[in-house]
Amino acid sequence: MDSMRDRFAPVVTRLLDEDPRVAVVLAVVGADGFTEARRRHPDRVVDVGIREQLLVGAASGMALTGMRPVAHTFASFLVERPFEQVKLDLGHQDAGAVLVSAAASFDWPAGGYTHMAPGDVALLDTLDGWTVHVPGHPDEAETLLRHAVAAGDDKVYVRLSLQSNAAGRLVDGQRFVTVREGRAGVVVAAGPMLDAVLAATEDLDVTVLYATTVRPFDAAALRRASATAGTDVVLVEPYLAGTSTAAANDALADVPHRVLGLGVGRAELRRYGRIDEHLAAHGLDARSLRERITRFTAGAVSAGA
Structure with missing residues (x-):
């Protein structure tokens, strides 16, 4: 199966062909996927080099001229490093853009x-007006990318992951x-936590809701x-534990x-290992989730039943 990120360049390339407002801003990462798109749309595919603050600033400038920019790089370089630009160039100026990340919480341990x-989603939660999509499968990523670009001039974050x-x-954004x-x-x-949650709750008498759009939070x-x-609620998120507990x-x-908010812990794991080892270390594998959910939920079937 291809990955969410494998879908990114082909989907956005089609959007470039379909909509003259759409532009792509890159910071080296992912540029190879847009070689042909750059040939066809040299004024709307821009690589700013390894300058992530400029990545967001350029996207903001494009948005202020009426374009619909899509900015892409690893999550740590897209949300954390240029956070001041996300806050001011996009938020303060009320400029809309689509930020599309890769690498998620720990997709590339090496x-x-x-x-x-x-902490990317929690960090964006400190700002007003962001829609946050967390697809759990490449097909969903494709759907949500299209939703994001078509969302007028809104500020949208699409979190892509190798986990799937x-x-x-069927998701509607x-x-x-x-x-x-x-x-x-x-x-x-x-997002990608659904399969582990379904395995963990296979014979537990609980309702399972699947969230691929986490902001706005579907309170209804x-x-x-x-x-x-x-009203015993467990949130299982592939990012910082507790990110959605307030919502x-x-x-x-x-x-x-x-x-109960379950997710990635704050402690840094210094032996990077593999993705599955990180999931187990943070208690996000099916076995750990079953133990934690069973202990918490009132009236749940015991683990050995």
Whole structure:
């Protein structure tokens, strides 16, 4: 199966052909995928070199002229390094752009901590007005990329990852999808966490919601699920643990509830290993998730049942 990032250049190249507003801004990373697009659209495919602050600044300038820029590089270089430009050039100037990241939280462990960005979504959460898509499969990435570019002049972040569920689902760029219904709690699985969550809860009496658009947070879906499944809520996210706990708490503010946020821990893992080793170390593999969800959810079937 191809990866989400494999879909990025072909999808955006088609968008360049279809819409004269669309432009692509790169900082070396991913430039090889746009060789042909640059030949056809030399004024709308721009590589600024290894200058990530300029990457965001150039995208902002394009947006202010009426274009729809798509900026791409690793998440740590797209959100963390140029955060001041994201905050001011895009946010303060109310300029819309599509930021498309790669490498997710730890997709390239051998690259070291400089190429890891588990805090990217939490960091964007400090700013107003961002839509955040977290696809869990290449087909979903393609759909959400198109949604992002077509979203008027909004500020949109699309988080691509090598981690993927086995099959894609129909997503609309807005709502959570109900994958399984139960009566002993709600588990919200974000993006590529869905398969592990389904394996972990296979015989547990819980509702599983699938979130590929995490901002705005689909409070209505959580409230509907909680009305029948109860108000014990577990959030399983492929980025910093607890990133969405405030949003879940706000959604259920008028009813007694408990929220457990599972995700990537704050401790740096200095033996980088493989992706699956990172998932296990952070308790995001199916076995660890089962133990943690079973302990937390009221009325869940015991692990050995």
